[in-house]
Amino acid sequence: MTGERxxxxxxxxxxxxxxxxxxxxxxxxxxxxxxxxxxxVLLDTTAVNxxxxxxxxxxxxxxxxxxxxxxxxxxxxxxxxxxxxxxADMFGPRxxxxxxxxxxxxxxxxxxxxxxxGQAIAARxxxxxxxxxxxxxxxxxxxxxxxxxxxxxxxxxxxxxxxxVAAAGPTFGGLLAASLGWRWIFYINVPVGIIGAVLVLLAxxxxxxxxxxxxxxxxxxxxxxxxxxxxxxxxxxxxHNWGSLWGPVTVPVLAGAGILALGAFFLVxxxxxxxxxxxxxxxxxxxxFSLMAVVVCVLPCGLGGVMLLxxxxxxxxxxxxAFQAGLLVAVAPLVSVFIAPYSGTLTDRFGGKYVLITGxxxxxxxxxxxxxxxxxxxxxxxxxxxLICVGIGMGVGFAPASVVAFRNIDPDMAGSAxxxxxxxxLSGSLLxxxxxxxxxxxxxxxxxxTTAIKFTMFLPVAIMSAGALLTLAIRESAPGTAxxxxxxxxxxxxxxxxxxxxxxxEQESSVGLR
Numbered sequence: 111m112t113g114e115r116x117x118x119x120x121x122x123x124x125x126x127x128x129x130x131x132x133x134x135x136x137x138x139x140x141x142x143x144x145x146x147x148x149x150x151v152l153l154d155t156t157a158v159n160x161x162x163x164x165x166x167x168x169x170x171x172x173x174x175x176x177x178x179x180x181x182x183x184x185x186x187x188x189x190x191x192x193x194x195x196x197x198a199d200m201f202g203p204r205x206x207x208x209x210x211x212x213x214x215x216x217x218x219x220x221x222x223x224x225x226x227x228g229q230a231i232a233a234r235x236x237x238x239x240x241x242x243x244x245x246x247x248x249x250x251x252x253x254x255x256x257x258x259x260x261x262x263x264x265x266x267x268x269x270x271x272x273x274x275v276a277a278a279g280p281t282f283g284g285l286l287a288a289s290l291g292w293r294w295i296f297y298i299n300v301p302v303g304i305i306g307a308v309l310v311l312l313a314x315x316x317x318x319x320x321x322x323x324x325x326x327x328x329x330x331x332x333x334x335x336x337x338x339x340x341x342x343x344x345x346x347x348x349x350h351n352w353g354s355l356w357g358p359v360t361v362p363v364l365a366g367a368g369i370l371a372l373g374a375f376f377l378v379x380x381x382x383x384x385x386x387x388x389x390x391x392x393x394x395x396x397x398x399f400s401l402m403a404v405v406v407c408v409l410p411c412g413l414g415g416v417m418l419l420x421x422x423x424x425x426x427x428x429x430x431x432a433f434q435a436g437l438l439v440a441v442a443p444l445v446s447v448f449i450a451p452y453s454g455t456l457t458d459r460f461g462g463k464y465v466l467i468t469g470x471x472x473x474x475x476x477x478x479x480x481x482x483x484x485x486x487x488x489x490x491x492x493x494x495x496x497l498i499c500v501g502i503g504m505g506v507g508f509a510p511a512s513v514v515a516f517r518n519i520d521p522d523m524a525g526s527a528x529x530x531x532x533x534x535x536l537s538g539s540l541l542x543x544x545x546x547x548x549x550x551x552x553x554x555x556x557x558x559x560t561t562a563i564k565f566t567m568f569l570p571v572a573i574m575s576a577g578a579l580l581t582l583a584i585r586e587s588a589p590g591t592a593x594x595x596x597x598x599x600x601x602x603x604x605x606x607x608x609x610x611x612x613x614x615x616e617q618e619s620s621v622g623l624r
Contacts, residue, residue: 136313137264139312140314141255141268142313143306144207144251145268146302146305146309147207147211147302147303147307147310150214150303151241151245154295154299155183156283157286157295161283161284161286163176164287164292168291168292168293169224169227169230171226175231176227178231179227179230179234181345182231182234183237184540185235185341186238186242187241187245187536188238189242191529192389192526193325193388194206194242194529195250195532196325196326196388197325199522199526201318202318203524204251204314204316204317206244207244207247207251207310208307210241210242210245210247211240211244212240212303212307213236214244214299215304218233218297220236221233222297246532248268248528249516250524252264253524254521255314260458262453262454262457263457264454265510266450266451266452266454266508266509267451269446269450269454269504269505269509270446270450270451270505326382326385326387326388329379329382329388330388332375333372333375333388336368336371336372336374336375339365339368339371340365343364344365346361348551389526389529390523393523393526393527393530396518397583397584398517398585399518401584402511403530405466405511405577405581406515406531407535407537407538407542408538408573408577409511409577410535410536411542411545412500412503412573414543414570415542415546415566415567416442418547419546419550419563419567420439420480421436423560423563427560430490438497439497442501444501445497445498447505449501452505453469453505453507453509453510462510462584462586463582463586466506466514468506469505469506469510470503470578472502472506472507473499473500473507473574474503474570474574474575474578475503476500476502477496478568479495479496479499480497480567481496481571484563542570545569546570550562553566
């Protein structure tokens with residue numbers, strides 16, 4: 111009898127997995143899975159910044175070393191995003207997503223166990239590699255599993271989730287560091303990563319294109335060198351007053367060398383267009399994608415300005431604590447949480463062009479309003495109307511940019527396109543922070559803090575206004591007419607078994623993700 115029971119249990123477990131796979135293979139379950147799993151990257155990115163003082167004390171590290179705990183992550187992340195996207199075209203987005211999640215989770219353990227700054231920086235470099243593998247797959251998966259008429263809503267939901275995490279990250283990181291110690295900011299990624307991997311395996315189908323493709327090793331190497339040089343120059347520029355880095359090598363020289371290497375990369379890619387290039391030029395020739403790849407720089411540019419200037423004003427002028435300033439600034443992402451899903455629905459119904467322009471208008475108007483209302487002696491309440499407008503702009507602007515960009519992209523190139531798209535978004539964030547920091551520094555040298563912050567706020571306003579003008583050049587197509595050359599998900603063996611055992615009809619509707 112005991113043997114029979116064991117046999118029954120062994121057959122029952124695969125049957126349970128088969129039923130779970132069948133039940134969970136719907137677009138919204140897949141969306142939940144990638145949102146949950148992506149939380150390790152989104153949360154860690156913002157949570158670490160609030161614990162830098164504790165990390166420095168715990169590792170007995172100086173300020174330069176502690177800053178590199180942040181910068182090392184950004185360096186490897188930016189250098190490898192395009193390569194991470196291309197790997198999705200080669201091996202399938204789910205497989206690369208899971209690989210990135212595994213690397214990020216394991217390296218989080220390394221961060222938590224670090225005994226000195228060198229170990230922490232090395233582990234953060236590895237985290238950046240994991241994030242570069244994982245991040246581009248999100249857009250690819252959403253684009254592949256949702257039909258055109260529901261893609262905007264899906265992107266809106268993703269934007270709302272990202273807003274929640276952005277709002278919760280600093281507070282959550284501060285609470286963990288205060289109650290359990292800074293190491294738990296990294297250790298918490300382990301259970302989230304494991305549960306996320308299980309959810310992705312159950313809910314996200316294989317989305318392989320079926321084409322054998324090779325990695326452009328030469329192009330990948332040249333691009334990585336170019337991005338390393340440019341990003342390093344942006345990260346270290348302000349700390350070195352945009353002057354010398356090592357002897358005769360200055361920040362502008364390094365940035366210029368990176369730009370030249372980027373030009374060399376495009377020359378290499380031009381010769382490889384018929385042989386599995388890292389970036390197919392067909393992606394860049396799509397007018398809407400190229401426009402959105404530029405415009406998507408604008409949103410993080412504006413957000414970087416708000417996140418730098420507003421806390422600075424609150425802490426230096428209003429004498430808020432870091433925690434109080436963080437709570438007030440969180441108003442903007444919290445407002446975006448409630449707006450983002452409606453933005454996606456409007457994009458599905460009316461197209462993304464004018465929805466995006468509206469979002470950029472609210473965003474720029476909110477920053478301009480804060481800059482106009484800040485005066486000597488004004489209280490913190492003058493920031494609230496502007497922060498609410500910024501939150502509306504964040505919520506409205508996220509979904510349409512992604513939907514418009516990927517509307518006509520061939521699924522075989524979606525990974526490469528996502529890598530480029532995410533790289534330009536990160537570049538916008540870095541460029542915006544560097545530009546705002548440089549202007550602010552120049553203004554502080556000639557005036558008081560209030561006047562300097564007030565003046566500097568109009569830089570992101572100008573940048574976002576330029577983005578709105580670029581958006582006017584979008585060629586808007588009728589909603590629901592996107593490129594629907596979407597590859598059928600490759601069915602899992604467990605799901606096939608379930609179909610054979612009588613779940614065929616249900617599998618067709620859920621695994622096919624119609």
